[in-house]
Amino acid sequence: MRVTSLGSGSSGNALLVEAGPRGRTRILVDAGLSSRILIERLQQAGTHPKQLQGVLVTHEHIDHVIGLPVLMKRYGIPAISAPATLAALQHSFASGIWPVDTGALVTTAAIAPLLTKLDSSENEEVSLPGVDPNIALPEVSPESGMLLHGEGKPVVPTIAMQLGSRRLIGDIEVVSFPVSHDAVAPSGYLITAGGCRICIAIDSGEVTPTMLEAMHHADLLILESNHDRERLIRGPYPYALKQRILGPTGHLSNDQAADAVLQTWRADSVRWLWLSHLSRTNNTPKIALQSMIRRLEKAGANLAQIHVSVSPPGMGHVWDSAQLWHEPSLWEMQH
Known part of the structure; x- marks a missing residue:
């Protein structure tokens, strides 16, 4: 099995x-890049795209699905997710209104200039424009196994x-x-092939026993390490957004990620850990790495058996279970 962070x-x-x-067999987990960037990185x-058998969707927020419509419409690639997530995507296809990770909503019209900005600034974190978070999504007549576009016509099987x-x-x-x-049916995934397992657990405000059980089996663990708690509290975000991030349906802090790893660390095996979904405002690669390594060392973990790195916003890690090699991040730790 080969895993590439796009x-x-x-x-x-x-x-x-x-x-x-x-x-x-090739699948994507999330498609949260503009279609142009996503296709370019797939080619790298x-x-x-025609080689993809599907896209596993963790949840419906736009930073995980912005490239999905083109993959589905142009290439006929099915979205694979919980029924409630597929229904939320169907609403967005029909209404042109997409949920944003801040809790706001963004219209299709507002996405167009955003995509241009994303395409021209590969490693820049871009703020998504929002509209009234209380706007009502229209009721859409569901068609089993299909996503709909704005005219209510089937796009592709799901x-x-x-x-x-x-x-x-x-x-x-x-x-x-x-x-x-804070999504309708947020999902993590444990993926197995050739006797090796990867666990993807991102966008979660807390670590549950079910998550820990899945993480325990992973040879490669892709785990959210979104923010440094003190940096977030002292930072520029509005109070309500800070509370959302810190809440049980928000995002994992560096300390929460370390706690999870220590609860699932196995001394009898070599493991790889990618710290993912870092906030550019409330975290840095250096802080996240140092926080994790410090906690592992304090617990007596053998760091020769745990390979820790940070997933960059651009094209990043490659992990190959057949050769068990790891290519370092292309994002230099300068922050």
């Missing part, structure tokens, strides 16, 4: 997972995956599990 953070999230002979990773269920996608086995985030 982007991580508030400016967009996407992972490419390949498995089987010659990587014949040696993948054409694959519903109940939280806690198991599904085989080619050479890849996927188990979903619930995480704690």
